[in-house]
Amino acid sequence: MNRVAIWKLGLVCMLLLIGSARAFAQTNQAQNKPNIILCMSDDQGWQDVSYNGLKKIKTTTLDAIAANGIRFNRFYGQPVCSPCRASVMTGRHPNRIGVFNPGSPFREQEYTLAQALRSAGYTTGHFGKWHLNGVSGPGKVIAESDPLGPRKLGFDESFSVSNYFETNWTFGHNGEPEKVEGDGSDAIVAQSLKFIQQAVDKKQPVFAVVWFGSPHVPSKPMPEDLKAAGGSGYYGEILAMDRAIGTLRDGIRKMGIADNTLLVFCSDNGATSQNQTGPNGKLRGHKGEVWEGGIRVPGVMEWPAKIKKPVVTEMPAGVVDIFPTIVDCLGIKPPHPVPIDGVSLMPLIEGKMSERPRPIGFWQHKGNAKEMKTDSGPSAWSDNRYKLNKTEAGKYELYDLIADIGETKDLAADHPDVVNKMKADLEIWLQSVIQSYKGADYINH
Numbered sequence: 001m002n003r004v005a006i007w008k009l010g011l012v013c014m015l016l017l018i019g020s021a022r023a024f025a026q027t028n029q030a031q032n033k034p035n036i037i038l039c040m041s042d043d044q045g046w047q048d049v050s051y052n053g054l055k056k057i058k059t060t061t062l063d064a065i066a067a068n069g070i071r072f073n074r075f076y077g078q079p080v081c082s083p084c085r086a087s088v089m090t091g092r093h094p095n096r097i098g099v100f101n102p103g104s105p106f107r108e109q110e111y112t113l114a115q116a117l118r119s120a121g122y123t124t125g126h127f128g129k130w131h132l133n134g135v136s137g138p139g140k141v142i143a144e145s146d147p148l149g150p151r152k153l154g155f156d157e158s159f160s161v162s163n164y165f166e167t168n169w170t171f172g173h174n175g176e177p178e179k180v181e182g183d184g185s186d187a188i189v190a191q192s193l194k195f196i197q198q199a200v201d202k203k204q205p206v207f208a209v210v211w212f213g214s215p216h217v218p219s220k221p222m223p224e225d226l227k228a229a230g231g232s233g234y235y236g237e238i239l240a241m242d243r244a245i246g247t248l249r250d251g252i253r254k255m256g257i258a259d260n261t262l263l264v265f266c267s268d269n270g271a272t273s274q275n276q277t278g279p280n281g282k283l284r285g286h287k288g289e290v291w292e293g294g295i296r297v298p299g300v301m302e303w304p305a306k307i308k309k310p311v312v313t314e315m316p317a318g319v320v321d322i323f324p325t326i327v328d329c330l331g332i333k334p335p336h337p338v339p340i341d342g343v344s345l346m347p348l349i350e351g352k353m354s355e356r357p358r359p360i361g362f363w364q365h366k367g368n369a370k371e372m373k374t375d376s377g378p379s380a381w382s383d384n385r386y387k388l389n390k391t392e393a394g395k396y397e398l399y400d401l402i403a404d405i406g407e408t409k410d411l412a413a414d415h416p417d418v419v420n421k422m423k424a425d426l427e428i429w430l431q432s433v434i435q436s437y438k439g440a441d442y443i444n445h
Contacts (some may be wrong), residue, residue: 045279075299
């Protein structure tokens with residue numbers, strides 16, 4: 001072999017080695033970055049999981065996640081659905097964004113979790129209920145041109161509808177109608193697993209948001225699930241959703257990615273029932289209120305690579321913490337810092353946190369948004385022990401959530417110092433939210 005041939009052979013070998021090194025680096029990078037899957041139910045009460053006392057059915061999958069990861073006894077959504085989803089996407093209270101009610105539109109100026117993860121090399125997909133594009137009523141196909149659709153707000157793939165869905169539903173697959181026979185929960189999980197498998201094949205880290213339409217009314221499960229739930233459509237849909245989450249969980253195990261996958265499940269708000277022995281258990285209130293029954297929801301988290309032993313925590317946490325936890329984990333710096341209402345739960349995941357560093361604020365704004373004031377609707381300020389409720393009538397009530405989960409005994413007269421401190425902090429926070437709503441957080445304000 002002459003020198004030229006040897007040189008060419010050496011060059012080919014070098015290029016092959018460089019290519020192999022790059023491929024290895026990409027694979028290693030994808031393996032090191034956790035896959036992230038966020039699941040959310042729709043109107044599922046705090047007590048509507050077996051690990052919280054549900055007897056009518058067995059939520060086998062959710063119980064397994066709770067037994068293998070972190071079970072939050074005090075996990076919080078928002079009073080209603082669209083606001084909760086806005087908080088997940090931003091880590092901010094929904095009133096900052098003007099998402100006050102079901103069907104309120106999101107703001108294009110906001111920086112979403114999907115955009116953040118896509119900037120970090122993730123492939124991103126949304127499956128199921130969206131409810132951030134200002135469309136009310138049963139779930140409809142979201143047009144590809146919709147400026148507030150998933151594909152415009154950071155998601156590469158979308159198998160979504162505007163709101164809740166039932167069986168035999170038509171979803172929008174990247175804007176194109178696609179009807180699926182059978183249970184809606186099974187349908188969105190099946191599509192999410194296809195998406196995840198494609199990402200795994202390409203050695204890409206994956207971000208999948210799987211938002212169920214169950215057990216939201218009209219609660220029409222498949223006949224076999226209705227029968228298994230003793231004739232209850234509500235519990236039949238929870239059974240089907242729990243089974244679908246089991247399919248998702250089994251699927252990522254078969255793909256070999258479960259160990260380094262952060263899986264989070266919660267409900268968006270409390271159940272609609274006012275029966276104190278029903279879906280919200282001992283909690284006072286229901287969907288649409290800032291009492292515990294309206295905002296405290298089932299919440300569990302699984303990540304075998306990081307959460308080595310099961311944990312049951314009484315530390316308050318919620319949907320506002322999802323964004324800051326994930327960007328903290330990945331070291332992502334948002335392009336334009338804005339007020340974030342959540343905190344990173346990475347210290348909790350790493351076993352270094354037992355108390356929340358600052359309270360969580362809640363506010364069910366009512367009335368004219370243009371005249372938004374701190375007394376327009378009930379609000380609350382909740383720390384590791386106490387919760388200050390500011391009622392719609394402007395009265396301040398104090399509850400010890402450790403001793404009194406049902407908010408039955410007002411302690412305001414017994415602890416005026418606690419009330420005054422929490423009242424001052426709540427008012428400062430409410431004013432901050434109003435300033436955000438008026439656009440103070442945006443560069444071109």
